[in-house]
Amino acid sequence: MTQPALVAKNLEKTYQKGTEAEQTVLKNLSLTVDNGEFLAIMGPSGSGKSTLLNILATLMAPTIGEVEINGKDILHMRDNEMAKFRGHDMGFIFQNYNLIESLSVAENIGLPLNLQKVAPKLVKERVRGVAELLNIAEYLEKYPAELSGGQQQRVGAARALVHEPALIFGDEPTGALDSENAREMMTYLSKINQAEAISILMVTHDAFSASFASRILFLSDGQFVAELKRGTQSREAFYQQILHQLGIFEE
Amino acid sequence: MLNKIALKSLRQKWRDYSVLVIGSLIAVAIFYMFSAIATNEPLLKSMSTMTKQVIVIVFVFGEIFLGIITFVYLNFANNFLLRLRQKDYGLLAMLGASKRQVGGLLMRETLFIGSIATTLGILVGAGLTKLSGQTLMDLIGIKVKHRAVLTPKAILITIVFFLIVFFLNGMYNRWRLKRVDTLTLLHADETVKAKTEKTGRQVVLGLLGLLILGGSYALMPQIPKLQMTGMVIALILNGIGTYLFVGQTLGLITNWMRHADFGQRGLRLFLNGQLRFRLSEYKRILTMISVLFGLALGAISVGQGYYVSLPKQAQETNAVTLMMRNPNAETSTLKDVTYQAEIKYRLHDGQVDFEKQNLADAKVPTLKYTQPDDANAKPKKEQLNVNAAHADEDYTLTTWAAYLAGVPFGAKVNLVEQLPKNDVKTFKAVSVRDMQANQKPLEKLYAGELRYTDHGNLMVPGAYGNFVMLKSIFGGLEFMSVFLGIAFLVMLASTLMFKVLSNVSQDRQRYQILKMIGTTPSAARVSTIKDVGILFFIPMVIGVLDTVFGLQSFKPIMVDPYIGLGNGLMIVGGVYLLYFVITVFIYQRLVLKKIKTVKAWT
Numbered sequence: 001m002t003q004p005a006l007v008a009k010n011l012e013k014t015y016q017k018g019t020e021a022e023q024t025v026l027k028n029l030s031l032t033v034d035n036g037e038f039l040a041i042m043g044p045s046g047s048g049k050s051t052l053l054n055i056l057a058t059l060m061a062p063t064i065g066e067v068e069i070n071g072k073d074i075l076h077m078r079d080n081e082m083a084k085f086r087g088h089d090m091g092f093i094f095q096n097y098n099l100i101e102s103l104s105v106a107e108n109i110g111l112p113l114n115l116q117k118v119a120p121k122l123v124k125e126r127v128r129g130v131a132e133l134l135n136i137a138e139y140l141e142k143y144p145a146e147l148s149g150g151q152q153q154r155v156g157a158a159r160a161l162v163h164e165p166a167l168i169f170g171d172e173p174t175g176a177l178d179s180e181n182a183r184e185m186m187t188y189l190s191k192i193n194q195a196e197a198i199s200i201l202m203v204t205h206d207a208f209s210a211s212f213a214s215r216i217l218f219l220s221d222g223q224f225v226a227e228l229k230r231g232t233q234s235r236e237a238f239y240q241q242i243l244h245q246l247g248i249f250e251e
Numbered sequence: 252m253l254n255k256i257a258l259k260s261l262r263q264k265w266r267d268y269s270v271l272v273i274g275s276l277i278a279v280a281i282f283y284m285f286s287a288i289a290t291n292e293p294l295l296k297s298m299s300t301m302t303k304q305v306i307v308i309v310f311v312f313g314e315i316f317l318g319i320i321t322f323v324y325l326n327f328a329n330n331f332l333l334r335l336r337q338k339d340y341g342l343l344a345m346l347g348a349s350k351r352q353v354g355g356l357l358m359r360e361t362l363f364i365g366s367i368a369t370t371l372g373i374l375v376g377a378g379l380t381k382l383s384g385q386t387l388m389d390l391i392g393i394k395v396k397h398r399a400v401l402t403p404k405a406i407l408i409t410i411v412f413f414l415i416v417f418f419l420n421g422m423y424n425r426w427r428l429k430r431v432d433t434l435t436l437l438h439a440d441e442t443v444k445a446k447t448e449k450t451g452r453q454v455v456l457g458l459l460g461l462l463i464l465g466g467s468y469a470l471m472p473q474i475p476k477l478q479m480t481g482m483v484i485a486l487i488l489n490g491i492g493t494y495l496f497v498g499q500t501l502g503l504i505t506n507w508m509r510h511a512d513f514g515q516r517g518l519r520l521f522l523n524g525q526l527r528f529r530l531s532e533y534k535r536i537l538t539m540i541s542v543l544f545g546l547a548l549g550a551i552s553v554g555q556g557y558y559v560s561l562p563k564q565a566q567e568t569n570a571v572t573l574m575m576r577n578p579n580a581e582t583s584t585l586k587d588v589t590y591q592a593e594i595k596y597r598l599h600d601g602q603v604d605f606e607k608q609n610l611a612d613a614k615v616p617t618l619k620y621t622q623p624d625d626a627n628a629k630p631k632k633e634q635l636n637v638n639a640a641h642a643d644e645d646y647t648l649t650t651w652a653a654y655l656a657g658v659p660f661g662a663k664v665n666l667v668e669q670l671p672k673n674d675v676k677t678f679k680a681v682s683v684r685d686m687q688a689n690q691k692p693l694e695k696l697y698a699g700e701l702r703y704t705d706h707g708n709l710m711v712p713g714a715y716g717n718f719v720m721l722k723s724i725f726g727g728l729e730f731m732s733v734f735l736g737i738a739f740l741v742m743l744a745s746t747l748m749f750k751v752l753s754n755v756s757q758d759r760q761r762y763q764i765l766k767m768i769g770t771t772p773s774a775a776r777v778s779t780i781k782d783v784g785i786l787f788f789i790p791m792v793i794g795v796l797d798t799v800f801g802l803q804s805f806k807p808i809m810v811d812p813y814i815g816l817g818n819g820l821m822i823v824g825g826v827y828l829l830y831f832v833i834t835v836f837i838y839q840r841l842v843l844k845k846i847k848t849v850k851a852w853t
Binding site: 080085086 | 517521529760761763767774
C-alpha cells in the first residue's frame with residue numbers, strides 16, 4: 001500500500017485569551033487519511049472541528065503534535081514553501097464557495113494552475129475537463145454572481161480539483177445549499193473521490209452529507225469519541241447508522 | 252439617538268473616515284495659511300505698495316481656486332463615504348427610519364467630520380504659516396519680526412468658508428440619498444457582473460477620446476488668445492477626452508489580456524479581473540485625478556519656471572547691473588565685472604544734468620530694442636551715443652535721473668557740455684556678467700542704497716534692482732503655486748487612497764482565497780503593489796502629458812515655460828511617490844495581515 005494522504009499525531013491546541021484560564025480545544029488527537037479515502041469528521045459546534053481543519057489545512061499551527069501530508073512535514077515549512085505546497089497538493093472547498101467574483105467561472109477554476117505558471121493551453125484543457133466532470137462547462141464564461149448556489153459550489157469544487165491535489169479539504173461544503181443541491185454536490189464529491197482517486201477530508205455536522213463518506217469520525221470536546229465505516233452497505237443504510245449513532249450521543 | 256449613531260459610525264469606521272478627514276484637513280490648513288498671509292497686517296505693512304497689491308491678489312485668487320477644488324474633492328470623497336455607509340442606511344430604513352432621519356444622520360456625520368477637519372486644519376495651518384512664512388519672506392526678500400500665526404480674521408474666514416462648503420456638501424449627500432431606494436441601498440455591496448463591450452465600439456470611442464484629448468492639447472497654445480473661454484473649453488475637452496480614452500483603452504487592454512497567453516501567468520489574471528471589474532468607477536476617478544495631476548504639476552512648474560528664470564530675465568532688463576549713490580560702496584568684492592564707471596551729475600529743480608564728455612568717456616552701456624513689436628525679442632546691448640537725437644530720453648539715463656531726483660519716474664534729463672565745477676556729485680555704476688554668482692556682494696551693495704529709496708517707493712536702477720522687485724512679485728507667485736500644487740496633489744492622492752481603501756473589505760477576502768489556493772506571500776505582496784500602482788500610474792502619465800501641452804499656453808508670458816518643469820516634476824513626483832508608498836503600506840497591512848482564525852472557514 002502507498003503512503004497515507006495525511007497523518008496527524010498527538011495534536012493538541014490550547015488557546016489563551018487574555019487573563020482567562022487556558023482552553024484546550026484539541027486533546028491528543030491522532031488520525032490518518034488513507035490514500036483515496038473519503039473521510040468525514042462530524043461534531044457539534046464547539047467540538048473543535050474548525051480548529052482541527054485549520055491545523056490540518058496548514059492555516060494554523062497546533063500547540064503540540066505533528067502533521068504530514070503526502071509524506072511531507074507541513075508544520076516546519078517556510079511561508080513560500082507552504083504556499084507552493086498548498087497550490088500543488090491541496091484543494092479547498094468552502095461553505096460559502098469563496099469564488100472571486102471579479103473573475104469568470106473559467107478564470108476562477110484555472111487560478112491555481114495559473115499560480116503554478118502552467119502553460120495557458122494546458123490550463124484551458126484542464127479547466128474544460130473538470131468543468132465537464134462537474135457539469136458546469138456551459139457556464140465557463142459566466143461570472144459567479146450569475147450562478148445559483150449549487151452551481152457556484154460546483155465551481156468551487158472544480159477549482160479544488162483542477163490541479164489534481166493529493167487531498168481535498170471540505171468545510172461544510174453543503175452548508176449553504178438546499179437538500180436537492182446538497183445531494184447533487186455530494187454525488188459529485190463521491191465521483192471526484194472515485195474517478196480521480198483523490199482523498200477527501202470533510203468536516204460537517206450534516207448526517208446526510210456525511211453518509212457519502214467511506215468513514216466517519218465523531219469529534220466531541222476535542223476528542224474522537226466514535227468511528228463508523230461504511231464498508232459494503234448502501235449509502236441509505238449508512239445514513240441510518242449515522243442517525244442512530246447521533247441518537248446515542250443525544251442520550 | 253441620531254447623534255449617537257453618527258458618532259458610533261465614526262468610531263467604527265475611523266480608518267475610512269480618517270482619509271477623508273486628513274484630505275479635508277490639509278485643504279483647510281492651506282486655505283488658512285493663504286488667508287493668514289493675505290490678511291497679515293505687519294507682513295503687508297513691511298512690503299512696498301506694489302508688492303502688497305500683487306501678493307494680496309495672488310493669494311485671494313489662490314484661495315478661491317483652492318475653495319472650488321476642495322468642494323469638488325469633498326463631493327468625490329463623500330461619494331465613497333456614502334457607499335461605505337449605504338448598507339447601514341439601508342438597514343436603518345428597513346427598521347423604519349424615514350428618509351429624512353437617514354438624511355439627517357448623513358448630514359450630521361458630514362458636519363462632524365467637517366468640524367474636526369476645520370479645527371485641526373486651522374491648527375495645522377497655523378503651524379504651516381509659521382514655517383512657510385519664513386520661506387515666503389526669503390522668497391520675496393523681506394524681513395518682519397512679529398508675525399502672529401493665529402489671526403482672528405483668518406480663522407473667521409476659514410471657519411465660515413468651510414462651514415458653507417461642508418453644509419453644501421451635506422445637502423448634496425442628502426439629495427443623492429433621496430434618489431436611491433432602500434433596496435438598492437441594502438444590496439450596495441453586492442457586485443454586478445462586469446459588462447462586456449464590443450471591441451469595435453471600444454476602438455471607435457477610444458480613438459474619439461484620443462482625438463478630443465488631442466484637440467484639447469491643440470487648443471492649449473491658443474489659450475492666451477481665447478482667454479477664459481479657451482481655458483474652460485480646453486479643460487472640458489481634456490476631461491471628456493481623458494475619460495473616453497482611458498476607459499476604452501483600459502477596456503481593450505484588459506480584454507486582450509484575458510485571452511492572451513501573456514495575461515494567464517501567476518496573478519496577472521487576478522489583477523486583470525480586479526481592474527476589469529472596477530473599470531466603470533475607475534474611468535471617472537482616473538479622469539479627475541489626471542486633470543488634477545496636470546493642474547498640480549502645471550501650477551508648480553509655472554511657479555518654479557518664473558522663479559528659476561528670474562535672475563536671467565532680470566539680467567536682460569538693464570545693461571547696468573547696479574547704480575550706487577552710496578559714496579562708500581565697495582565694488583572690489585564683485586567677480587567678473589564687465590563694466591564700471593563713476594559718473595558726474597548735477598541735480599537742480601528736479602532735473603538732472605549729465606556732462607556729454609563724461610558720459611562718452613564712461614562708455615555708458617544701454618539697451619536698444621530693434622523689434623519693439625515682439626515682446627520676446629532680445630534687446631541689443633550697445634554704447635550710448637550722447638550726440639544722437641533723443642539721447643536725453645535714453646532708458647538708462649532716465650532711470651538714473653529718476654532715482655537721483657527722488658521721483659518714481661519722469662525726471663527731466665539734460666545733456667550739457669560742461670557741469671559747473673562747484674555743484675557736481677558722482678555716483679557709481681557697475682555691471683557683472685553673472686548676477687547669481689555675485690548674489691552676496693550685490694545684496695550688500697543694494698542694502699547700502701536702501702536709504703535713498705524713500706521706503707521702497709523708488710527703484711534702484713539696474714538689473715539687480717529689477718531683480719529684487721520681480722522677486723517680490725514672483726516669489727509670492729512661486730510660493731502660492733507650490734502650495735496650491737501641493738494642495739491639489741494632496742487632495743488627488745487622498746482621493747486615490749480613499750478609493751483604494753474603500754475596496755479593502757472585498758479585497759481582503761479575495762487575497763485570503765488566493766492565499767488558500769497556493770499564492771505565496773511574496774507574490775501576493777507584489778500583486779498589491781501592482782494593483783495600487785496601476786491606479787497611481789495612469790493619471791500620472793496623462794497628467795504629465797497634460798502639463799507638457801498645457802505649458803504651451805504660457806509661452807507668450809514666459810521666456811521658457813518648460814524651465815520649471817524639472818523642479819515641478821521633482822516636487823510633484825516626490826509627494827506622489829510618498830502617497831503611493833503610504834497607500835501600498837496601509838493597503839497591504841489591511842489586506843494581507845496575518846489571519847489567526849481564517850474567516851473563510853465558518
